[in-house]
Amino acid sequence: MAPGTLLEDHHLACADSRPSKKAKLSPPANSLTDELDDVATAVPAHPLDIKPSGNAYTASDNLKSRCGAFARLPDELLSLILESFDADALVRLGSTCRALYAFTRHDELWRALFIDSPPEDFEWLGTWRSTVLRIPEARTTSISCKNLFSDVLYRPFQCAQTPLHPFTSNIPPQNAIQRLPDLTYDEYTEHWTNTPFILTSPIKAWPVYRTWTPTTLVRTHPGVKFRAEAVDWPLSKYISYMTHSADESPLYLFDRAFVEKTAITVGNHDTPGAAYWPPACFGDDLFDLLGTHRPHRRWLILGPARSGSTFHKDPNATSAWNAVLTGRKYWLMFPSGPGIAPPPGVMLSDDQSEITSPLSIAEYLLAFHALARRTPGCREGVCEAGEVLHVPSGWFHLVLNLDESLAVTQNFVPRRKLADVLAFLRDQRDQVSGFAEDVADRAFEVFVERLREREPGVLDEALAELERRGKRGRGRWEEITKGRGEDERDGAGGFSFGFGGDESDVEVP
Ligand SMILES: O=C(O)CCC(=O)C(=O)O
Ligand SMILES: [Fe+2]
Known part of the structure; x- marks a missing residue:
């Protein structure tokens, strides 16, 4: 604060x-x-x-x-x-x-x-x-x-x-995020793209899960600079800060170039020498079709107990998975969409695009947690080391590290959420983020072009879905605003939290 x-x-x-x-x-x-x-x-x-x-x-x-x-x-x-x-x-x-x-x-x-x-x-x-x-x-x-x-x-x-443990324990059963050993791609695609869940066993075979801890990383990369909010610090300095500070909102290491900085190989589970790979159930990331034009996708996250992320939605309506390598994370999540109020205590700017809540995580929990817990749609869970949490496209989330924690997160576009991502890129252009500057203001057009070349069937399916939503939205909106002469609002609507430009100091996926 x-x-x-x-x-x-x-x-x-x-x-x-x-x-x-x-x-x-x-x-x-x-x-x-x-x-x-x-x-x-x-x-x-x-x-x-x-x-x-x-x-x-x-x-x-x-x-x-x-x-x-x-x-x-x-x-x-x-x-x-x-x-x-x-x-x-x-x-x-x-x-x-x-x-x-x-x-x-x-x-x-x-x-x-x-x-x-x-x-x-x-x-x-x-x-x-x-x-x-x-x-x-x-x-x-x-x-x-x-x-x-x-x-x-x-x-x-x-x-x-x-x-803070009173806020993160005794989770009411109706709020509890479901815990599953693993999912197949078909199960995820058919039933789970709109639901938060925790996979309890998907990363046990990752080499980084077995070998990366804050202690081992600082031993192997003491002088490598990682981004922690507005500063780039050598890892040894960040670890020294993390283990010896009493900040109310501790500086949080959130680095999107960690793969290059640590020279690890990533890919799929069959990529030779891969240090980690996305859990198979999430399938292909459609943003991969953009090649070098794709927006930022992965972050290494490190912070002490009580650090974390205040309420936000992930950028460009992407979905995400967040894998805990060490420590534990408490997640508080809410869906968003037309007609759904933002989470208690989250204030949106008039155009719905920016969060205006000035509260730190501890302040939020002290003031609003009890109400949040009673609010329909609330989902809560603790993701332990070795587990992966799924963040569905468009969901608000607040995350609190219960212990010192090291995690890897990746944002992606699953086939089932392509329509949401296209709607965002098309209708919320000023909030599109994470793309290189020369692509940012035509991200929708570039993405559609690539989809048309490489995945025409998937694109048609998503465009048809958008048209259906447009018609449904227009019907409802016209009913509400009859005679007022107002334009239709974007069906996806709601607040979203972007990455900021490439030079942005703060980025939270
Ligand atoms: O680990 C965290 O603090 C949350 C990061 C996040 O917001 C995400 O993975 O989408
Ligand atoms: Fe996020």
Whole structure:
């Protein structure tokens, strides 16, 4: 969560950590209420002894009242102003009084400073501030700010410390994502393209499943730079960050060039020397017909416990599989489509194209998980190491790593979802992503041309499906908008989350 972006939702998101009266009145043991009480009381004290704002009402002293003109600024505004300070100004201001010491220690400020101008060489020293200032942890001061009461400073810490297992366990049976040993191509094509599922045994024979762990990878590729959100770091630095940081939303390694960087061979299960191959049930990827024009398709994903992906849909209406090599991932999923509301707490921009929720994963779970769990269409599951989860085209998903986790994901176009992908490329052109620049604005035309040359039958089937949908959509829409003179909206509709351009800093498949 960036400093200064605290909105009302954040107030909703993190419960005040004052001792809860509810504990005394609690309903029977093991209820969710009990678990949430445990969540609230399991948060340790803030390292600088900062407390939530509410405590100011009963306190006899308040450090902020003693920081001159700054005392008059609301905490949100003060944090926002500090975002424009450089490292030197932050250090000097922080040495003037305890309250400003606390505000200028806020690690999100230092994360932004680092990311704005990443140093050529650095050593990860446990916090962004220590890393920017090159101060080893042992020499970092920690002055008690006991009478400072600030939600802006306390909440990110609380969200980073709150136990998340109550949200990811006791999955209601009706929400549970189905677990299957494996599927045949025909079974997948006939029955499963629109359904999330977990395959429990498809990757046990992958060489990378047997040999790749964060520890082995860093041993073999310590200096290879991988992309982690806005930075490219040598793997050894990322692992050092991953194993020794307390960020609320940890930097997530998401690298689309890992095959080239690690010089592995990929292909199908019969490709000589292949390090991994897509589970056979998913069949061919129709984007392969585009050859060198195809959009990005595969990512290596690595992150610590509590890292993950906030709600999004995969790009270009593709489907995906996500194979866990080490660790475990909790998935929360919702279908989308005409007439289906987005998941609770997910806000879409007016044109439905962009997600406007500012919540981190922990904030989302704290504020909306209970409602999400009760919402029709909700699917949840934990994908263990050695298992593969199927993300159907168009489904919203939020993913939380329960442990440090290494995974490989691939996006693809199965035959049954070709119509959805064509509709997306044709009707949501400004959201098409992951293609090279010279193809991006004519991706639909290029793809249709290739399909016509190589798979005319499959193309005709998909175009006929699109026409059927168009007719159905027009009938319904005309009924609704009779006399208003409005155009038909795209039948596929809904929000989607793209890759951004090639130069984009952030990409989440
Ligand atoms: O592993 C993750 O964090 C989720 C990645 C993702 O969104 C996907 O595979 O589609
Ligand atoms: Fe995704």
